[in-house]
Amino acid sequence: MRWLLRLGWLRTVVELKQLVRHREMAFWTLMFPVVLMVIFGSVFGQQKLGPTGVTFAQYFTAGMIASGVLYTSFQNLAIGMPQEREEGTLKRLQGAPMPKAAYFLGKIGLVFVTYVGQTAVLIAVGVAFYGINIPTGFDTWWRFTWISVLGLVSCTLLGIAFSTVPSSGRTASTVVSPIVLVLQFTSGVYFMFRDLPHWMQQFAALFPLKWLTQGMRSVFMPSQAASLETTGSFEVGRTAAVLLLWLVISMVMASTLFRWQRRSER
């Protein structure tokens, strides 16, 4: 076990080095949510949401942080790993005594660090330019932490599992980006979730992003804004339950679907 954690840590360091030194990639990984924040914040940011007095910028920040979970984990891995397969990274590791679990741990470590960086930049820009309020209570930050951790681990594992779907590194972003966009639109990142058609809400409730977004609203929105939710509550307990269920599903999917190689190469 200690050996596995040590290898996972070594992988994290190597993965991070390779990301940081790839300047374009490092820059856009950090800045992408900020760019969206600037666009949406400038257009709709100061609109007030009903009688609560909360700005759309505040609502959107919660949605962007939840999206950041999906970007840094699922999207980055489902697009990046097919490329790693093509470059021979995975085959080289497969030929070495590298356990899959340690490789997964390395990816989880990479995702955690990029998420923390991305979110810190996003919050800083939000506070500086769009009047975002950040929570102060320990309880709220604890909730932020466990929602993030559950989301990151399960979406990392889902990204690892999904990385076997695109047929090549070149087509990966074409396959993966629409999935992320559809989830964002249906999960209440860009629109008020309450205003979406019922069937769309039901669809989104099947996937983690809806619950991550709602969970982040429970962190970044004032408590009176619970009245803007479909049920009149942030449903923190149910969010925890759904995310835990997805954690289990993602573990099963990653361990059964992940392949070092493309299927056609065997």
Place this chain on the structure above:
Amino acid sequence: MIDELAVRARGVIKSYGAVHALRGVDLDIRRGECVALLGPNGAGKTTMTEILEGFRIRNQGEVTVLGVDPEHGNLQWKARLGMVLQSSADLKELSVAEAVRHFAQIYPHPANVDEVIEVVGLHEKRNTYVRKLSGGQRRRLDVALGIIGQPELLFLDEPTTGFDPEARRQFWTLIEGLKAKGVTILLTTHYLDEADRLADRVAIIAAGVVLADRTPSSLRADAMRTATVNWVEGGVARSEQTEHPTALMRELMARFEDEVPELSVVRPSLEDVYLHLTGEASERERDAAPADGAVTSAEVAS
């Protein structure tokens, strides 16, 4: 017997859809032996190597590598192997030393990182990012990563492709050093001189079949058995292949009073033997193609 043989393969068959990559390959490699798998492009060399490495799944046949079926090879088994795969473009953003150190940390009994970098001749590039290496330097890094785990059995899949002549000679010295340490080696190549220099045994493979599995010197002896005698007679170029060139020469000397015009006696090179063998194989494959097609569809259906 398990102890004596590092690799034992019997009747290995592998098809990709309608393409028969291997049609029943046998291969034994004793411990400490260096065997070259020699053949033209598409002969099945890489497929065979990757089946032994556990990357590919064979359709039929028996295989043990260090006493283990590669399809069930675990991490302990992999730790005893070294693999230099055909091509790669990974690790770009790491320095040479970082890449070698990282892999040293993965193996249970690694060699010394600095020594390995030195022995593959990348000492001056140890702090250079991998993306800035030339093709030949990249290949040396691949070799460094292949031997960093101190393998008992090393697979080298066309290791010197893209090397200049000097780099190849340095590489050969490196491999001879590993042989001296008792490392078993399976080398895939299409360079005859490389096989001749390094291998204890050469298995010539073409169209998925092993055509010859012998020592380089016995292949050469084969080549020396026949000779081609060329001369010009009555303004016409004549050529005759014979196992008795001396007898033919005597006859010619009797026929011509003076010098025999443009006389030469040519022994086939190792390369000629190789081309002859692999040429026959590809002709056979062409002739057999229609019949094969029928077999294939039946196999796919099952």
